[in-house]
Amino acid sequence: MSFREHLQHVVENVDGAVACVLMGTDGIEVDSHVGHEVGFDVPTLLIEYSSLFRAAREAAVAHQAGVVSELSVQSEHLLVVARLVSPEYFMMVALRPDGNFGKARYLMRVTAPKLLAEL
């Protein structure tokens, strides 16, 4: 399966998921799948959120809290979960606020090693 097929699989199998992205920790997108429109620009927001992952990583390492493996942001209209795939890459899933957060986390855990195998 291609990167995009893995990302599409996540979006199609999580209730409320709208997009899934594979991204370098430098914020540059490798591939993405947008399944549903929500009335605002989710991919651009995810690129902005990628800086949170970098900032969290630097703070955690600097303070002996170890490697950041997951970050989530809940806002009024969007829930985003980011998960580390490798030291250089992470994936993000965007869901509607009532989306299945637990299923998203589960499918990211399952999908991350598959993406890593193809990186």
Added chain:
Amino acid sequence: MSFREHLQHVVENVDGAVACVLMGTDGIEVDSHVGHEVGFDVPTLLIEYSSLFRAAREAAVAHQAGVVSELSVQSEHLLVVARLVSPEYFMMVALRPDGNFGKARYLMRVTAPKLLAEL
């Protein structure tokens, strides 16, 4: 109850919780309770993490995703959950990685209005 008693109540009633902080969205601490030492400086890390909450808030508002109500960061040695209390204040709970994330979120949801009532 004082701010600190509310924060202490959270730490004492969530398995694995090590600290709970009430903070201005400008990163300045109002009050905190540290229940357990974990071998590194958790309060300072929480102050650094507060900038993530501000950055997420600005990005979400700028991209029509609405107000950020919750943010979490999972790292190797610490799980942190932040929750908005009012437009100017938020609270954070730090837990050991195997701590009870669901109970922490529940108790923050219950405690936030109590803190707000005293702000």
